[in-house]
Amino acid sequence: MNYENLLISIEEKIATVTINRPTKLNALNKATISDLNKAIKLLGKNDEVRVIILTGSGEKAFVAGADISEFANYTVVEGAQLAAEGQESLFDYIENLKKPVIAAVNGFALGGGLELAMACHFRVASDNAKMGLPEVTLGLIPGYGGTQRLPQLVGKGRAMEMIMTAAMISAEEAKQYGLVNHVVPQAELLEFTNGIAQKIIKNAPFAIGKAIKAINANFKDGKDGFETEIKSFGKCFGTQDFKEGTAAFLEKRKAEFTGK
16 A cells, blocks of 8 residues: 555564655654554554554654644634544554554654654654653643653653653653663664564564553553453463464474464
């Protein structure tokens, strides 16, 4: 499938999705959100893909925010609908995908861009990356999950400060806060992130999907994370991957997982 604002490559079970609006610093507009929704759904169903890496084109920006011109004249109802549809179709969808999605943050990740990175399962940043949620400078608050995911990652106090001051933080500060896992030179970002993905694809896909579900349950109201873990743990015993994994361990060989 061809996309207006995305570039996609698949190599060795790793899909790299590049948001490609360089003249707009890869800002999220409706068309890009729609493209991402369709692409992530298709890659999620593709048995030849085990990990998805999400990044931006160029060296300046991952995603420098939302395309403000699209919603500058929205009403209260339209604004709420924008946030609800975006969260359901993309941000929440990525968070709950059973395949790992890694954000390779290659520059500015601001507003909706940082919210997109936070929806991914974890983040790797280039050393020139800058991150922040500047929505209050527009008379808004983050609407794509930023007020929920940022405190989960950096703590309530830091999230309050970042959102209320609208300040940007550096990649190193983001690492200190726990917002990103690693900081690497710009030129090494995709190679480094791909190296992590290579480690992931050696492991059992079904089990990884269940681990994502169990970890996410801990952060959701009305969900008992321990109960989700217990049920997910049990379901792993009914898979071919469990039989293969245990057999490989006992036979002192490398396991060959199929995701079944």
